Amino acid sequence: MKPLFTTLSPALTHPAMLVFMGWRNIWRNPVRSLLTVSALAGGLIIVILFSALLEGMSRQMVHYATNLTSGHIQLHRQAYIDDQDLYATLPWDYLTALEQRFPHLTFAPRLQAAGLASSKDSSTGVMLRAVDPKREGKVTVQLDKVAKGRSDLSDNRVLVGKSLAKKLALKPGSELILVTQAADGSIGNAIFIVSGILKPLEPGFDRAGILMSIDNFQQLMVLSEGFHELAVHLTQPEQLPQIQQQLIQAITDLQQQKPLDEWGGAAVVRSWQQLTPMVANMMQMSQSMLTVIGFIVVGLASMGLVNTLLMALHERRHELGILRAIGMKGRHLMLLMLIESFFLALLAALLGAGLGSLAGLWLESHGIDFSSRMPDGYDWGGLVFEPVMTAYLNLTQVAGLSLLMVTVALLSALIPSWQLIKLKPAEVLR
Amino acid sequence: MALLSLSNISKIYQQGELTVPALQEVNLTVEQGEFAALVGPSGSGKTTLLNIIGGLDTPSEGEVMLNGRDMTRLSESELSDFRLFELGFIFQAYNLVPVLSALENVELIMVLQGRPEKERRERAEHFLTLVGLADQMDRRPSGLSGGQQQRVAVARALAAGPRLVLADEPTANLDSENATALLDIMYTLSQDKELQTTFLFSTHDPRVMERARRIITLRDGRIVADEC
């Protein structure tokens, strides 16, 4: 059999020879090499699973942050953002135009106003939110989150927040009088029936919120020109940045075709990250946490590699001394040891990424079920999570973590390899 | 000009409080083509002297001129190259890289020297045949006897085309039959007019000494006899 390094081109022979020797060297003590590889691979698997669970949690968090009430993207007029100006509406034409232009997105228009609600016993200030039940159902789940009664906004029926219901002693079927200052300056005033009590989703809305249909709102407020808020739902949330850009473009076009009144300001397109920066920050923090934990776990696993290399260095010091004596340079020996480390790390990366991905996929389809111990789920970062932790395996993430592992392993291999530079043949050959 | 000339070489090892004079004012010249033995009792300084000549160790005092260059003034990297191109080494045992075959072991130095593939292949095969290992070229060291391994080391040293081959007790681990056979091979190669290789080897073995054309005797770090 022709030796490998002689079959490679002369220009390549030098490093190729070291690669050849390095590969054979790692099989000199297969058990030790495999143990080293296993330790590194085990570290990588732990990090991959941790990242998959974190990613699953993040996705759940995004899901809650977006699907409960806000949607992925929202449109408002600037004046509405600044001081909830009742008159700062976007025209209904815009909704029709956007729905035509983006058939794969779903849109939910909303209106909001302040008012005074009275029940038999007492009265209090309230926040009215009007939605289009058919469209809203395709963007958020807020209409489904009913604790008592039914979710029904037809005729003169409304849904009220749980704390507000308590304060006004309302039950499904109770009557409620709403008094407002309508858009035309008149006093709006009407009787509504409570069809259901909403579960707490947002603290503010729970204390003062009343959910009604847009038709009822328009009659009560005498405001039919447009809507205050447009929530947008994406079927593929990872496309958010592009879609946000497309929406900005579309809205700019629309404003040229159908100019808006001046006092309400321009239309503003914001993503959920811009709307709820706290949640977005928290997700970024969990990313940095993953990096730190990744470094620690992989760094610890690399200590096994360092140990293996130190042992190999000790066992082979006679041979290394001879190589040095016959004319090999210290840096060649160092490179040889780094090549061996690279092979070990590469094997570990393949093994770890493979097994880690399999385990991650299993967790993705099965999840970790805590429901026996925590039937109501758990509270984290101000949101209520379901008691099943689902993982999400991100292959880019797996590749990145494998690369991190190889890098950390090579960096730690520098510690023992460095000693080869200073190796004195006369001393080791004695 | 002599191939090798040592003038006033001293080597003092420091062992804690203790100073060990391993070599004291050694003067020696070796001409090209010589086949010389370095003999003397254990601890007399043979290894120390060979290491200093080979640039593996530095003298405490004195000058080593090898092929017109002062070894004591070369940098670490220059010494590496000097050893690679001008010197051959044969040690007592375990000379070879265990993960490489006999042929690959011989080629290894020539790869480092940057010789083209075809040339190094031919030279490796040529020298392995000269030392009688034509049929064992693809074996790894573990599949060769001690004597065969030492012969591979001789082939490796010579294939690189050195001026001077330094061998520190190359026969110490061999029985006398293998030892004399190895010496005969080395002697034959030293007589090759084209190679013009000089040999300097240390030994305890009287039978090996018989083969030498010159015997340099060391005692307590000094040359006490030098006879042809």
Ligand SMILES: Nc1ncnc2c1ncn2[C@@H]1O[C@H](COP(=O)(O)OP(=O)(O)OP(=O)(O)O)[C@@H](O)[C@H]1O
């Ligand atoms: N690194 C060292 N530190 C201290 N003393 C040393 C060192 N190397 C050699 N010596 C001493 O120098 C002297 C010469 O040693 P050297 O190894 O050159 O002898 P030698 O002739 O090769 O012996 P042997 O026949 O046993 O191989 C000895 O006294 C030895 O103890």
Ligand SMILES: [Mg+2]
């Ligand atoms: Mg010795």
